[in-house]
Each structure stands twice: as structure tokens, then as C-alpha cells.
Amino acid sequence: xxxxxxxxxxxxxxxxxxxxxxxxxxxxxxxxxxxxxxxxxxxxxxxxxxxxxxxxxxxxxxxxxxxxxxxxxxxxxxxxxxxxxxxxxxxxxxxxxxxxxxxxxxxxxxxxxxxxxxxxxxxxxxxxxxxxxxxxxxxxxxxxxxxxxxxxxxxxxxxxxxxxxxxxxxxxxxxxxxxxxxxxxxxxxxxxxxxxxxxxxxxxxxxxxxxxxxxxxxxxxxxxxxxxxxxxxxxxxxxxxxxxxxxxxxxxxxxxxxxxxxxxxxxxxxxxxxxxxxxxxxxxxxxxxxxxxxxxxxxxxxxxxxxxxxxxxxxxxxxxxxxxxxxxxxxxxxxxxxxxxxxxxxxxxxxxxxxxxxxxxxxxxxxxxxxxxxxxxxxxxxxxxxxxxxxxxxxxxxxxxxxxxxxxxxxxxxxxxxxxxxxxxxxxxxxxxxxxxxxxxxxxxxxxxxxxxxxxxxxxxxxxxxxxxxxxxxxxxxxxxxxxxxxxxxxxxxxxxxxxxxxxxxxxxxxxxxxxxxxxxxxxxxxxxxxxxxxxxxxxxxxxxxxxxxxxxxxxxxxxxxxxxxxxxxxxxxxxxxxxxxxxxxxxxxxxxxxxxxxxxxxxxxxxxxxxxxxxxxxxxxxxxxxxxxxxxxxxxxxxxxxxxxxxxxxxxxxxxxxxxxxxxxxxxxxxxxxxxxxxxxxxxxxxxxxxxxxxxxxxxxxxxxxxxxxxxxxxxxxxxxxxxxxxxxxxxxxxxxxxxxxxxxxxxxxxxxxxxxxxxxxxxxxxxxxxxxxxxxxxxxxxxxxxxxxxxx
Amino acid sequence: xxxxxxxxxxxxxxxxxxxxxxxxxxxxxxxxxxxxxxxxxxxxxxxxxxxxxxxxxxxxxxxxxxxxxxxxxxxxxxxxxxxxxxxxxxxxxxxxxxxxxxxxxxxxxxxxxxxx
Numbered sequence: 001x002x003x004x005x006x007x008x009x010x011x012x013x014x015x016x017x018x019x020x021x022x023x024x025x026x027x028x029x030x031x032x033x034x035x036x037x038x039x040x041x042x043x044x045x046x047x048x049x050x051x052x053x054x055x056x057x058x059x060x061x062x063x064x065x066x067x068x069x070x071x072x073x074x075x076x077x078x079x080x081x082x083x084x085x086x087x088x089x090x091x092x093x094x095x096x097x098x099x100x101x102x103x104x105x106x107x108x109x110x111x112x113x114x115x116x117x118x119x120x121x122x123x124x125x126x127x128x129x130x131x132x133x134x135x136x137x138x139x140x141x142x143x144x145x146x147x148x149x150x151x152x153x154x155x156x157x158x159x160x161x162x163x164x165x166x167x168x169x170x171x172x173x174x175x176x177x178x179x180x181x182x183x184x185x186x187x188x189x190x191x192x193x194x195x196x197x198x199x200x201x202x203x204x205x206x207x208x209x210x211x212x213x214x215x216x217x218x219x220x221x222x223x224x225x226x227x228x229x230x231x232x233x234x235x236x237x238x239x240x241x242x243x244x245x246x247x248x249x250x251x252x253x254x255x256x257x258x259x260x261x262x263x264x265x266x267x268x269x270x271x272x273x274x275x276x277x278x279x280x281x282x283x284x285x286x287x288x289x290x291x292x293x294x295x296x297x298x299x300x301x302x303x304x305x306x307x308x309x310x311x312x313x314x315x316x317x318x319x320x321x322x323x324x325x326x327x328x329x330x331x332x333x334x335x336x337x338x339x340x341x342x343x344x345x346x347x348x349x350x351x352x353x354x355x356x357x358x359x360x361x362x363x364x365x366x367x368x369x370x371x372x373x374x375x376x377x378x379x380x381x382x383x384x385x386x387x388x389x390x391x392x393x394x395x396x397x398x399x400x401x402x403x404x405x406x407x408x409x410x411x412x413x414x415x416x417x418x419x420x421x422x423x424x425x426x427x428x429x430x431x432x433x434x435x436x437x438x439x440x441x442x443x444x445x446x447x448x449x450x451x452x453x454x455x456x457x458x459x460x461x462x463x464x465x466x467x468x469x470x471x472x473x474x475x476x477x478x479x480x481x482x483x484x485x486x487x488x489x490x491x492x493x494x495x496x497x498x499x500x501x502x503x504x505x506x507x508x509x510x511x512x513x514x515x516x517x518x519x520x521x522x523x524x525x526x527x528x529x530x531x532x533x534x535x536x537x538x539x540x541x542x543x544x545x546x547x548x549x550x551x552x553x554x555x556x557x558x559x560x561x562x563x564x565x566x567x568x569x570x571x572x573x574x575x576x577x578x579x580x581x582x583x584x585x586x587x588x589x590x591x592x593x594x595x596x597x598x599x600x601x602x603x604x605x606x607x608x609x610x611x612x613x614x615x616x617x618x619x620x621x622x623x624x625x626x627x628x629x630x631x632x633x634x635x636x637x638x639x640x641x642x643x644x645x646x647x648x649x650x651x652x653x654x655x656x657x658x659x660x661x662x663x664x665x666x667x668x669x670x671x672x673x674x675x676x677x678x679x680x681x682x683x684x685x686x687x688x689x690x691x692x693x694x695x696x697x698x699x700x701x702x703x704x705x706x707x708x709x710x711x712x713x714x715x716x717x718x719x720x721x722x723x724x725x726x727x728x729x730x731x732x733x734x735x736x737x738x739x740x741x742x743x744x745x746x747x748x749x750x751x752x753x754x755x756x757x758x759x760x761x762x763x764x765x766x767x768x769x770x771x772x773x774x775x776x777x778x779x780x781x782x783x784x785x786x787x788x789x790x791x792x793x794x
Numbered sequence: 795x796x797x798x799x800x801x802x803x804x805x806x807x808x809x810x811x812x813x814x815x816x817x818x819x820x821x822x823x824x825x826x827x828x829x830x831x832x833x834x835x836x837x838x839x840x841x842x843x844x845x846x847x848x849x850x851x852x853x854x855x856x857x858x859x860x861x862x863x864x865x866x867x868x869x870x871x872x873x874x875x876x877x878x879x880x881x882x883x884x885x886x887x888x889x890x891x892x893x894x895x896x897x898x899x900x901x902x903x904x905x906x907x908x909x910x
Contacts, residue, residue: 588875588894593806595896600813621896 008149011039015156025164029061029157036134036153037063040146044114044135047157048075048082050128052307057082057131064135066110073109080104081119085131091120091151093142116140120150122158129161176316179207183320187327191334197234200324204300205236207320208313211281211302212239216251217288217328218295239301242279246272251297254285258294260318261285264308282308286317288325295325295332350532353385354539361543365550368406374540375408378516378533385536387516387525388416391451394504394512394544395469400458402465402513407451409519416520450493463487464501469510474502476530500525502537506545514540587628595621626685642766644679645687647712647721647786654691655710658699666705674713680721680786682766687786690762693755694725694782701729701780719788720768726781731774740772759784796841796909800824801831801857802873803849807894811844811873814898815905828852828860835864842909844901845888847874854879862887869908873901 014035018028033045044064048057051074059065059073075083084102085092095116097103105111114135122130132154134146183203190196201213215234235243246266253271254261263269267280281302288296298321303309357377364370371392378390389409393402410416456465464475464485480486480497491497499517503510514537518525595618602614651673662669698708706728715722732740741760763770768786775781798820800811808824815822823838825831827849834840843861847854858870869889872879877893890904 589804589807592875592894592896593804593810596810596814596898597806599896599898600810618896625895 007039008152011035011149012152012156014039015153015160019156019160019163025161025168026060028160028164030063032153032157032160033061033063033132036132036150040134040149042134042140043137044133046133046135047122047130048073048086048133049122049130049161050086057086060130064110064113064137066108069106069109073106075104080106081117082131082133085119085121086128089121089123089126089128091118091147093118093147095139095141111135113137116142118142118146118150120147120154122154122161124158124162129158132157176207179203180316180319180323183207184323187323191331193328193331193335194234196327196331200298200320200327201234201236204298204317204320208284208300208309208317209304210300210309211304212236212242212300214239214243214247214251214299214301216247216255216297216299217332218255242266242281242301243299246278246283247299250283250285250299254287254297254299255294258287258289260287260314262309262311262314284309284314284317286314286321288321288328290325290329295329298324350535354536357536358539358543361540365547367544367547367551370543370547371406372408374514374543375406378514378536379409385516385529385533387529387533388518388520389447389516391447391454391515392504392512393451393454393456393465393515395458395510402454402456402458402469404451404454405512407445407447407449409445409447411446413520454493463490465490465513465515468501468503468513472503472505472510474500474530474534476500476525476527478524495519498525500530500533502530502534504537504541504544506541511541511545511548583628587624591621591624591628595625623685627689641683641685642681643684645682645684646677646679647682647687647723648673648677650682650684650688650691651710651712651723653688654695657692658695661699662708665699665702667699667702668705668707670707670709672709672711672713674711677712677714677721678788680788682786683762686762686765690759690784691723691725693759694784697755698725698727698729698780701727703729706779715785720785721788722786723784724781725784726775726779728777728779731778731780732772737772741770795819795821797821797823797838798905799831799834799840799843801826801828801843801849801854802846803827804846807846810898811901814902818902818905820905820909828854828857831857832860832864835861835868839865840868842869842871842905844871844873844905847872847876847879858887871901871904871908 015032018031018035021028023031029047033047037043037045044062046062046065047060049060050056051058056074056076059070062070075081075086077083077087081092081094081097081100081102081104093116094100094103097117098105114137116136116139117133118140119131119133121128122132132150134150183200186199186203187196190199197215197217201215204210205213213234213236235247249272250261250263261271261284263271263283263285265280266272266278266283269278272278279302283299283301285297285299287294288298298317300309300313300317303313357373360373360377361370364373375390375392378385378387380386387409389407391404391407393404395401396403410419454465456463458466458469461467461470464477464483467473467485468475475485477483477486477497477499480491480499494515494517496517496519499515501513501515504512504514514533516525516533598614598617598621602611602618605611605614651671655669655671695708695710702708709724709726711724711726713722713724714720741757760770763784763786766786768784770785771783773781798815800808800815800822802808802811802824803826805826808826812822812824820842823834823840825834829852831843831845845854845858845861849857852860854872854874858872861868861870870887871890871892872888873892873894875894879891889908892900892904
């Protein structure tokens with residue numbers, strides 16, 4: 001008995017020593033059972049511990065048994081000796097366990113070597129923590145002191161286990177804190193949202209030994225919509241399939257309730273009954289909360305190892321989530337700021353381009369030039385919009401059609417490469433390009449011809465071009481072949497399948513369309529491109545509208561000027577009419593007397609010489625009466641009495657009239673009258689007047705003498721007869737040239753200004769022409785051409 | 795011998811017409827304005843009157859109207875420097891309308907045609 005007590009004491013003190021050592025629990029238990037087996041002089045011992053489920057015991061340490069079963073051999077409560085003792089919480093000594101109905105034989109454990117056993121529960125208050133066995137190869141009937149010793153030992157072990165658990169808890173807690181700290185550090189290390197989400201997912205997955213993570217965020221625009229369908233932002237590859245099946249439902253519940261959700265077994269959870277074939281994994285899902293609003297959901301799937309996620313894990317994840325929510329919000333805000341900054345930069349750049357183009361456009365009011373500027377801007381990279389080709393169509397209100405005006409773009413890859421290469425090399429502004437010449441061969445280009453051939457009726461509202469105008473909206477045609485608004489004809493004409501159209505809208509009215517494509521680079525036209533093009537088109541439309549208005553104004557202004565001139569003219573004519581009436585009265589009466597008495601004289605005088613002079617008087621009186629008549633006729637119509645006449649004779653008569661005056665003025669006459677000039681249909685009086693008017697003008701132009709040239713000749717081809725009269729005076733000034741045939745314009749101090757206008761009218765009445773030019777050697781030269789009858793040209 | 799009254803405010807025209815018409819065998823009296831012409835009509839009966847249109851005082855149209863009041867049967871030949879009186883309905887009461895010319899043939903033809 002004493003030895004027994006001593007042995008007991010030795011055992012217990014040894015166990016105390018072991019329990020205070022710094023080794024892990026399984027090693028402690030191993031050492032303890034070694035001490036017990038040795039102390040009780042038996043060959044085997046083992047410890048089963050209640051596992052996490054609390055409903056089974058697992059072999060944790062053993063001697064004399066197959067070591068490979070350690071950690072694997074498990075008995076549920078009530079099954080096998082271990083299960084029975086754990087459930088009943090009473091010691092049990094069996095001299096022959098194999099015949100006991102509670103015994104369960106498990107092969108390859110090595111239990112068959114033993115003959116007898118004694119077991120005791122390891123109790124913590126009234127809770128069973130495990131079972132300790134002592135095994136004997138020799139038949140052994142355990143005494144009460146054996147059982148007491150084992151129970152005492154079990155109590156010792158209970159203390160060891162609790163200590164170890166406590167220690168483990170502290171260790172876990174510290175590890176958790178360390179993880180949280182590390183994650184916190186990691187989360188503040190980046191402002192890149194994608195990187196941050198990846199960090200959160202990786203860290204939580206590792207810290208909680210999960211198989212994978214899914215992170216969902218509410219929209220990032222700042223609107224906190226109810227969490228119905230949070231977009232997935234991060235799902236690790238390992239759990240992609242699981243998340244696809246379960247993620248939505250779990251996240252939706254988490255976000256809606258704003259509380260953590262624990263799913264122990266996805267295969268059996270009522271939340272996921274609608275998810276067919278959900279795998280038996282556990283899930284923890286925690287809302288990301290920032291300023292009382294759910295900004296997202298983080299979920300972990302499938303804890304590694306045997307047990308599911310616990311409330312502790314959920315708590316841990318919630319702790320991380322609160323840090324993560326702040327970090328994500330910061331990153332999201334940063335991202336928004338960056339987006340805004342990028343957008344502002346793009347906008348600024350676009351505005352700069354638009355400004356550049358705008359100033360180029362405002363530099364001209366010429367429509368053709370303006371259209372070229374617009375299309376050059378649309379097709380120019382760098383400082384332009386950078387499309388490959390562009391066409392412009394304008395609406396025609398009168399015909400209600402859309403009409404192609406111009407197309408600009410390279411005809412081939414070669415030209416494209418050359419032109420765009422030049423643009424990027426030379427760094428010229430749009431303005432400079434337009435001023436120094438065109439980017440592409442423009443005028444005769446195939447594209448320009450194509451553009452100008454386009455006519456689209458606007459009555460039916462069919463096709464993308466008409467719709468662009470009628471609906472005043474842009475079209476970005478990605479696949480023309482499948483688009484219901486793109487006809488085959490248009491696609492074949494353009495030779496592209498993708499293009500975009502934008503309306504030209506000025507003062508709420510669609511005045512045309514710009515069509516662009518990227519035929520050569522094949523770069524897809526983005527919605528952003530279309531938006532920018534629309535802004536550009538708006539500006540272009542205003543410029544075009546201005547140019548059209550300006551052109552209309554110019555035409556109107558010109559018309560008004562002409563009307564004004566005509567008005568002035570007719571006023572002058574009216575004044576002339578009144579004046580002419582007076583002159584007629586004042587001159588006709590004395591002429592009647594002069595001429596009447598001259599005739600009477602002629603009848604009475606017999607002297608031949610006197611008769612000749614009287615005839616001259618009568619001739620001149622007749623001419624003066626003719627002039628009066630013609631002057632009146634100028635106001636009314638000139639009625640010509642055409643009869644075959646000799647132009648040379650007319651010229652000779654005129655020369656005879658002015659023979660004396662030419663001599664007095666020291667003007668030499670050079671005449672050359674063609675012999676081959678056949679008679680021409682003329683009104684002799686009028687043609688004579690016409691020639692006289694030019695001759696008198698010529699004489700007056702040569703104040704200090706000169707040479708008067710008169711020439712007649714048949715015009716080549718024989719259809720006209722010409723009279724040419726030239727002088728050596730100062731010629732006619734540019735200003736006077738324009739007014740040469742306008743009535744009342746005169747450069748002479750005395751003169752009615754009717755001379756040349758009457759001549760002009762007379763020649764026109766003969767369906768002839770009158771030409772004037774200043775001779776190179778100085779002086780004026782008039783040429784009158786009279787056609788040979790109505791058959792000229794035949 | 796048939797009697798003709800020449801009414802014209804131009805002295806030389808009166809003289810020319812008088813000589814030309816006397817040469818044709820008529821007896822010619824001349825008046826230098828409308829009032830004198832009407833007075834001459836009161837003093838004697840004429841077979842024909844040549845009448846100028848634009849005159850100082852009473853113009854030709856007015857003279858023609860009054861003259862016809864006195865003797866609606868007397869033939870009147872309007873002789874004027876103006877062509878447009880032709881369209882004045884006041885001149886329709888005349889028997890001929892000639893535009894004055896140095897060549898008095900038109901006048902002589904018109905007179906001969908009326909008086910035979």
C-alpha cells in the first residue's frame with residue numbers, strides 16, 4: 001500500500017511537471033499516458049478527446065496501439081467503450097472487454113493484443129472532455145485504488161487540457177489580432193480599388209483558412225441603392241462555381257439585413273434551398289458598412305479542415321470588414337476622383353480641339369471652303385477628330401432631299417499613311433494645314449465624287465441618312481449588314497460595314513449630316529467618339545448656317561444694289577424724257593424754219609454752187625430732226641428700218657461731215673475701207689449716227705491732235721461686217737470703262753452722256769456687237785460688228 | 795379762193811406756212827395765239843385752220859374746242875412739235891395731225907387732201 005501510494009505520488013508529481021512544460025497538448029497527453037502506463041505497470045494507455053462537435057471522441061494519444069489510428073479513430077457518444085464512458089461520465093473496468101456488448105472492435109488498431117482495460121472520464125465540472133484508458137496485455141482485474149488513481153489522473157489531465165485550451169485561445173486571439181493588424185496595414189497601403197479588393201480577399205481567405213472569397217460592392221456612384229443585386233467585384237478562382245450558384249442569395253440576405261450571416265452547411269441551409277446541388281460547405285458573409293450604409297458584402301466559402309466556420313470566424317471577419325469598408329470607400333472615392341480628373345483632362349483636350357476647329361471655321365464665310373475645313377478637321381488626327389473619312393450632306397428644302405456636298409479622306413492606304421504621317425511629323429495646327437493646302441487630294445477624289453452623287457429623299461424617312469436628319473439623332477452603325485436602317489446600296493457605295501452619322505443642327509433645325517468611318521484603320525467608332533463628333537457637328541452646323549445666311553444676304557444685297565441702280569436709272573430716264581420734250585419743242589421749231597426756208601430758197605436760187613450749200617443745210621437739218629427723233633426713240637423703242645446698205649458709204653458720209661473739223665483739230669485721218677465688203681442689212685440713219693457718236697468721241701479725246709483710224713472689213717468666216725474706229729487719245733479709265741455704255745455717264749465738260757449708249761442700242765437693234773479696248777500703244781479702239789442678215793451662223 | 799387760218803406762236807413758222815400755202819393758191823391769214831385766232835374766226839369765215847398745240851396763253855387743245863364751238867364744220871390740221879398730242883382725246887376733233895418738219899410736204903399733203 002505504501003509503495004502504491006508512493007507510486008501514485010510519483011505519477012501525479014510527474015504529471016504536474018509535464019503539464020507545466022511548454023509543449024503542445026498532444027505531446028503532453030502522450031507523455032502523461034506513458035507515465036501512467038509505466039506507473040501502473042501496464043503495456044498500453046490512450047486518451048480520447050471530445051471533438052469540436054461535442055458529440056464524439058477521437059483518439060488523441062496512445063501507447064501500445066497502432067499510432068496511425070491516432071487522430072482518426074472516433075467513437076460517437078454512446079458507441080464503443082470510449083463513447084459509453086464519455087456519455088455516462090463514469091469509470092469502467094473490464095477484465096474481458098471483448099465479451100462486453102458495449103465493446104466495438106475496430107481492426108488494425110492493435111487492441112486485440114490486450115486482455116483487460118480500465119477507463120475513466122476526463123471531467124471538467126460535469127462536462128466530459130475526454131476518456132483515458134489503461135490497457136493490459138495480462139488479464140487484469142482493476143482494484144478500486146487503480147480506478148481512483150486513474151480518475152485522479154483524469155482530473156489532472158482535465159486541468160492540462162483546460163490550460164492548453166486557454167493557452168490556445170490566447171494564442172489564437174493574438175494571431176487574430178496580428179492578422180487584423182496586418183490586414184489593416186495592407187489595406188491602407190493601396191488606393192487602387194482592384195488591388196485593394198484582391199488584398200482583402202487574399203488576406204481574409206488566408207487568415208480564416210477559407211477556400212475562397214467573394215467581394216461584392218454596391219454601385220460606386222455614391223447612390224446607396226437597396227442591396228438587391230450588388231455587382232460582384234472580386235471572386236477568387238477557387239470558389240467561382242460555388243459563388244455563381246450561391247453568392248447572390250447569400251449576399252442579398254446579408255446586405256438586406258445589414259448583419260453577418262453564417263451558413264454551416266450550404267447543402268442543407270434553408271436559405272439556399274433554391275440552389276440546386278449546393279455543395280456541403282460552410283459560408284460566412286458580412287456586410288461592409290460605411291456611415292451606416294451597406295456598401296458591399298464580403299463572403300468566405302468552405303473552411304479548410306474538418307469543421308465549418310464558427311461564430312468566432314464570423315466575428316473575426318466582421319472586424320476585418322469594418323476596416324475594409326473604410327479602405328474600400330477611400331479607394332472608391334479616389335477612383336472617382338481619378339475618373340473625374342481623367343474626364344476633365346479629356347474634356348479640356350476636346351475643348352481645345354473644338355476651339356481650334358472653331359477658330360478655323362470662323363475664318364471663312366465661304367461655304368465651300370467652310371465645308372472643306374469641317375471635313376479636314378473630322379479626318380485629321382492629333383488636332384482634329386481623327387476619323388479616316390468624312391462626308392457632309394446638306395438638306396435642300398426646295399426638293400426636300402439630302403444632298404451630298406463633299407467628301408474628304410485618303411483614297412488608299414498609301415495616301416492615308418503619307419498624309420497622317422505628315423500630320424504627326426509636322427505638328428501643324430489645323431489652321432496651318434488649311435492655310436498651307438489640303439491634306440488629301442480633294443477636288444477630284446473618288447470619295448468627293450461619291451459624296452456629291454448622294455441624293456436622299458426626306459419624304460419617306462427611310463435609311464440611316466434620312467433618319468439622322470428627321471430624328472435629329474446620331475447613329476453608330478457597328479454592323480451595317482445586320483442593321484435594318486442601312487441599305488445594301490449605301491454599304492456598297494461606302495465600301496464599309498461600320499460608320500457613324502451625326503445630324504448638323506442649327507437653331508433646332510437639322511440642316512445636314514456628317515458621316516464618318518474608319519475604313520483604313522478599322523478602329524471601332526466608340527460612343528465617346530460619336531458624342532465628341534456630335535459636339536463638333538453642333539459647332540459646324542452653326543458655322544454652315546452662318547455661311548448660308550451670309551451668302552443669302554450677299555445675294556440679297558446685290559439684288560438690292562441692282563434694283564437701286566435700276567431705280568436711279570429709270571428716274572434719270574424720266575427726267576430725260578421731260579427734258580427731251582422741252583428740247584424737242586425748242587429745237588424742232590427753229591429747225592422747221594431753217595429747213596423750210598432753205599427748201600424755198602433751193603426752189604428759187606439757180607446758182608449751182610448755192611444749191612450745193614443749201615443741200616448741205618437741208619441734209620444737216622434732216623439729220624438734226626433724225627437725232628431728235630432718235631433721242632425720243634431711245635426712251636421708247638428703236639424701230640430700225642433695215643435695208644441693204646453699204647457700210648463704206650456710211651463711213652464716207654461721216655468723214656465728209658467732219659472733214660473740216662478734223663483739219664482744224666490737227667487730226668490726221670487714216671482710213672482703210674475693205675473693197676470686199678458686201679452690202680449689209682442696216683438702218684442707214686441709225687448706223688451713221690452710231691459711227692458719228694464714236695467719231696465725235698474720238699475727236700474730243702484728242703484735244704491736241706492725233707490720228708483717227710477708220711477701218712472696215714469682213715469678219716473672218718464672212719458672217720459679219722466690221723467697222724473699227726481708233727484714236728490716239730488717253731484711252732478710257734477703268735471706272736469709265738464700266739460706264740461706257742450707260743446713259744448720262746460722261747467725262748466731258750459738255751455732253752449729254754447719251755452718245756455711246758445710243759450707239760450701243762443701235763448696234764444691238766441690228767443684232768450686232770460693239771467692243772471696246774484700250775490699245776497697248778495708247779488710245780481707244782471701238783469695233784462694231786453687224787451680222788449679214790438673220791441667217792448668220794447658218 | 796379758199797381761206798386758211800394759220801395759228802402758231804412762232805413768227806418764222808407762220809411766215810413759212812403762209813408762203814408755202816399761198817404758193818399753193820390759198821388765201822392765208824396768220825394768228826400768233828389762240829385768242830387772236832378766235833377773233834379772226836369772228837371776223838371772217840375760213841375753209842381750214844392749221845393749229846399749233848403748245849402756245850403761250852390759251853393752248854391748242856383749248857383753242858381747238860372753242861374754235862369748233864364757233865364753227866363745228868371748219869377742218870383743223872394740228873401742226874405740232876410733239877407727237878404725243880396724238881393720244882390726247884382733245885385732239886381727236888381735228889381732221890389731221892402732222893409733226894412739224896423742215897420738209898413741209900406732210901402739211902401740204904394734208905391740206906390738199908382736205909381742200910382738194
